[in-house]
Amino acid sequence: MSQNSYDIKCRFIIKLGKALHQFGTPAYRLEAHLKSVSETMGLQGSFLVTPTSLTFVLWQPTENPDDQPIESTHIVRVKPGEIDLGSLARTNDLVQQVQTTDMNLTQALIRLKEIQNKPNPYHQFWVALAYAASGGAFAMLMSSNWPTTLWASLLSLVVYFFVLRAEHSRRISDSLEPLVALSAAFLAMAIATFESQLNISVTVLSAIIIFIPGLSLTMALSELASRELVSGTARLMDASMVLFKLYFGAVLGMAIGAICWGQAVHPSPEVMPFWAKWLGVLLLSAGLAVVFKVRKKDIIWGVLAGFIAYAASLLGSLYLGEALGPFIGAFVVGIYANLYARWTKSPASVVLLQGIVLLVPGSKTYISLNSLVLGESIVNVPNLGSQTFLIFMSLVAGLVFANVAIPPKSTL
Numbered sequence: 001m002s003q004n005s006y007d008i009k010c011r012f013i014i015k016l017g018k019a020l021h022q023f024g025t026p027a028y029r030l031e032a033h034l035k036s037v038s039e040t041m042g043l044q045g046s047f048l049v050t051p052t053s054l055t056f057v058l059w060q061p062t063e064n065p066d067d068q069p070i071e072s073t074h075i076v077r078v079k080p081g082e083i084d085l086g087s088l089a090r091t092n093d094l095v096q097q098v099q100t101t102d103m104n105l106t107q108a109l110i111r112l113k114e115i116q117n118k119p120n121p122y123h124q125f126w127v128a129l130a131y132a133a134s135g136g137a138f139a140m141l142m143s144s145n146w147p148t149t150l151w152a153s154l155l156s157l158v159v160y161f162f163v164l165r166a167e168h169s170r171r172i173s174d175s176l177e178p179l180v181a182l183s184a185a186f187l188a189m190a191i192a193t194f195e196s197q198l199n200i201s202v203t204v205l206s207a208i209i210i211f212i213p214g215l216s217l218t219m220a221l222s223e224l225a226s227r228e229l230v231s232g233t234a235r236l237m238d239a240s241m242v243l244f245k246l247y248f249g250a251v252l253g254m255a256i257g258a259i260c261w262g263q264a265v266h267p268s269p270e271v272m273p274f275w276a277k278w279l280g281v282l283l284l285s286a287g288l289a290v291v292f293k294v295r296k297k298d299i300i301w302g303v304l305a306g307f308i309a310y311a312a313s314l315l316g317s318l319y320l321g322e323a324l325g326p327f328i329g330a331f332v333v334g335i336y337a338n339l340y341a342r343w344t345k346s347p348a349s350v351v352l353l354q355g356i357v358l359l360v361p362g363s364k365t366y367i368s369l370n371s372l373v374l375g376e377s378i379v380n381v382p383n384l385g386s387q388t389f390l391i392f393m394s395l396v397a398g399l400v401f402a403n404v405a406i407p408p409k410s411t412l
Contacts, residue, residue: 006070009041010058012098012105012112014074017047017054019091019116024083025412026219027051027231029349033411040099050231051080051238080238083215085302085350086293090115092347092412122290124164130290131160131210133283139206140280143272147197152206155184159207177242181208181249182256189257204250210291211246213239214360215353221396281310281358288357298350301340305355309333313359326359327394333359334402338409347412352399359395 017034025033027049038045038058048055059071094111097103103111120127135156139149159180166173184207185200192198205212216239223232285306289299309329316328333355341348 003070006043006060008105008109009043010056010072010074012109013038013041013043013045013058014056014076015109015112016091016095017049017056018076018078019112020088020412021049021054021078022081022084022116023088023091024081025088025349027223027228027235028226029412031228036411037095037099048230049228051234053077083353084293085298085347085353086121086295087115087118088412089295089298089346089350090118092410096345121293121295126290128157128160130287131156131163132287134210134287134291135159135206137280137283137287138209139202140272140276141284142202142206143277144199144202144206145197145272147195148199148203148206151188151191151195151198152203155187155203155207156210158183158187159210177211177245178249178252180211181246182253184208185250185253186257186260189254189261193261200254204254208246208250211242213242215357216242218356218360218392218395221392222399225396225400278307281306284358285354288354292353294350294354298346301344301351302354305333305336305340305351306358308336309355309358323390324394326391327398329359330356330395330398331402331405334399335406338402338406342409345410347410348408349412356395356399359391 013034016037017030020030020033030049031047034047034056035045042060044059044061046057054074054076056074057071058074059069062069091112094103094108094115098105098108122130132153136149136153139152144152162172162176162180162183166176172179181204185204188198188200188203188207191203192200216235220232220236220239223235226232282303285303286299288306289302292302294302309332312332313325313329315325317325320328333352337348337350337352337355340346340351
């Protein structure tokens with residue numbers, strides 16, 4: 001292998017690692033994928049991935065063990081990635097084209113840069129609608145009433161406004177989590193002065209549900225279970241800090257709202273029709289597909305993953321209890337995702353994350369924190385803290401067993 005060939009292969013692997021990290025790939029999947037790609041290119045590699053740094057060590061193996069191999073090391077500081085399932089799928093297609101020699105590395109580097117710089121495939125109108133649908137859908141899943149569902153959807157639009165502003169303002173970006181929670185809580189207190197049926201706590205939680213780091217917490221525990229100790233610990237602490245910032249913003253917003261509008265009266269829980277929860281699953285799955293920038297041809301598979309995960313979890317809860325029911329949901333959706341990857345040659349993560357996100361107890365973590373600090377229960381669930389922990393463990397175990405039952409064909 002010539003020095004020029006070695007250099008361009010190293011450059012492609014490094015650029016690939018940065019791109020996949022940018023698109024929110026977990027450490028254990030990213031390291032395994034980079035190692036697999038390196039080997040197909042005739043190189044050996046060792047990689048260390050954390051949410052804020054990437055380390056690449058690449059070398060060309062030699063036939064004689066006494067010969068000094070060509071070796072290069074690259075360390076880069078990065079920002080934590082955000083989930084972009086559409087770009088993840090396009091990058092996977094690109095790697096497959098390189099491996100089948102349908103595209104040379106020079107062309108691949110150009111195409112990879114285009115994928116990284118590709119704007120959001122969905123217009124702002126559809127993203128705003130997705131935020132509103134997600135907020136209202138979560139209120140449905142919380143068995144709230146219709147006024148709470150309506151106002152949660154509208155406050156989600158306020159949250160999206162701050163997300164748009166954060167793209168152009170460093171000050172808003174740095175304080176985005178507590179700011180959206182504070183604004184949602186303050187406005188919810190104002191709405192409660194003329195809407196007697198509004199459940200303020202559920203409204204605020206539903207409005208900021210996009211920011212609740214349930215998926216990040218699950219990914220962190222999955223990384224720890226895969227012995228990715230550095231990345232898992234860092235991601236776990238990052239998700240915990242996001243949760244604390246959201247909770248502080250909500251408490252502060254409600255306190256300011258109480259001063260301005262007076263204390264609100266929480267209505268008694270109202271049970272929504274059975275079909276409302278299934279409508280919530282549909283709206284939440286479709287909304288998250290837009291938020292996660294899923295390719296249009298993959299949306300139907302992602303929505304189906306949401307229904308499969310939720311239905312399997314409900315069925316499992318009937319026999320194993322609410323804490324262990326998500327194990328069945330994660331197991332079934334994990335198998336579905338691996339089969340999807342085999343059939344379509346796309347990353348399993350494209351549909352897996354859309355299914356798992358309906359099972360993660362991020363909202364229960366928020367509710368547990370509220371009960372711990374204020375001694376108030378947003379929903380009446382006994383032993384919520386221990387139940388939340390068991391659900392997280394059930395999800396991780398379900399995904400592990402799913403990979404044993406149907407081994408994933410792709411490392412992504």
